[in-house]
Amino acid sequence: MRRPTPLNSRPGKNLKMEKNSFVKPRGFLEKLKNIFSSGPAREHIEDVEEALIEADIDLEIISGILEAIKRDKISDYEGVKKLLKDIFSDSLNQPSVAPQALKKVIILCGINGAGKTTTAAKLSGIYAKNGGKVIFAAADTFRAAAIEQLEAWAKASGTRIIKGIDGGDPAAVVFDAVKNAKNGGCDMLIIDTAGRLHTKSNLMLELGKIKKVVLKDYPEDEIDTLLVIDANTGKNAFSQAKEFNESIKLTGVILTKFDSSAKGGSIIRIAHELRLPIKYMTYGEDAGAISVFDPQEFVDKLFD
Numbered sequence: 197m198r199r200p201t202p203l204n205s206r207p208g209k210n211l212k213m214e215k216n217s218f219v220k221p222r223g224f225l226e227k228l229k230n231i232f233s234s235g236p237a238r239e240h241i242e243d244v245e246e247a248l249i250e251a252d253i254d255l256e257i258i259s260g261i262l263e264a265i266k267r268d269k270i271s272d273y274e275g276v277k278k279l280l281k282d283i284f285s286d287s288l289n290q291p292s293v294a295p296q297a298l299k300k301v302i303i304l305c306g307i308n309g310a311g312k313t314t315t316a317a318k319l320s321g322i323y324a325k326n327g328g329k330v331i332f333a334a335a336d337t338f339r340a341a342a343i344e345q346l347e348a349w350a351k352a353s354g355t356r357i358i359k360g361i362d363g364g365d366p367a368a369v370v371f372d373a374v375k376n377a378k379n380g381g382c383d384m385l386i387i388d389t390a391g392r393l394h395t396k397s398n399l400m401l402e403l404g405k406i407k408k409v410v411l412k413d414y415p416e417d418e419i420d421t422l423l424v425i426d427a428n429t430g431k432n433a434f435s436q437a438k439e440f441n442e443s444i445k446l447t448g449v450i451l452t453k454f455d456s457s458a459k460g461g462s463i464i465r466i467a468h469e470l471r472l473p474i475k476y477m478t479y480g481e482d483a484g485a486i487s488v489f490d491p492q493e494f495v496d497k498l499f500d
């Protein structure tokens with residue numbers, strides 16, 4: 197089992213760079229560069245459109261980009277790069293997707309390996325630093341190591357953890373955790389959930405059950421249901437987000453592994469089309485490697 201680093205460790209230390217990116221923004225920028233090297237974009241508008249569609253940018257944003265290229269007679273790569281940066285920043289700066297403060301209960305969901313457990317620890321670190329009292333619910337009872345992993349983080353940070361047995365009922369763990377949180381005057385309950393069950397529909401049903409249990413004691417507006425998305429996910433990210441959103445109505449997204457070579461460009465479509473705020477971004481395995489999502493920093497790095 198990987199030993200967690202203490203919560204006061206230096207952010208960004210021991211960063212592990214991910215190698216297996218699927219859609220690299222750099223690839224998409226390379227494509228645009230090639231298009232522009234063979235003449236002004238106006239003459240290759242269909243190629244530009246194709247490159248944007250391939251990069252999984254949503255259609256509304258694409259039509260805005262194409263219109264601006266024609267209107268402003270953009271003729272070189274630097275011009276289109278600036279245009280894309282402005283349009284992406286604008287779409288992430290809409291009030292409907294602005295990051296808001298986290299709520300009292302956080303349900304972290306997402307596929308296996310996305311970074312849910314690590315993110316749970318990081319979020320608790322932020323709250324603990326401000327004197328907040330946090331309880332973890334180890335509701336990923338499907339993956340054997342998940343409970344141990346969260347327990348190790350809990351031990352390192354002095355956070356209370358409510359857990360069940362491997363393979364036990366996650367909703368029962370959440371039931372206990374909710375009671376403990378209510379009775380123990382806790383400021384935040386963070387629920388780590390499974391990323392995979394025997395079938396996808398099982399997973400969604402389980403998440404629905406977890407949410408129902410929380411709703412017995414907390415009103416909807418005190419619950420954040422956050423999708424944890426790995427920046428390496430590429431094109432799949434949007435369909436993943438759509439599926440989770442349809443099943444359990446997400447309230448936001450956390451983008452993980454922003455330190456990897458892929459920068460998670462797909463979240464632009466997630467934020468814009470599903471109207472979901474990107475609340476935090478994480479950029480390393482250390483407990484401190486998390487910050488409130490900053491659209492400008494994100495877009496700058498995307499085009500770095």
Ligand code: GDP
Binds near residue numbers: 213309311312424
């Ligand atoms: P889960 O299955 O969704 O709970 O994912 P984990 O929290 O177990 O994380 C999967 C792997 O990703 C672990 O090795 C983590 O240390 C690593 N990880 C999580 N967040 C980050 C991050 O922001 N950057 C990097 N480089 N690795 C991360």
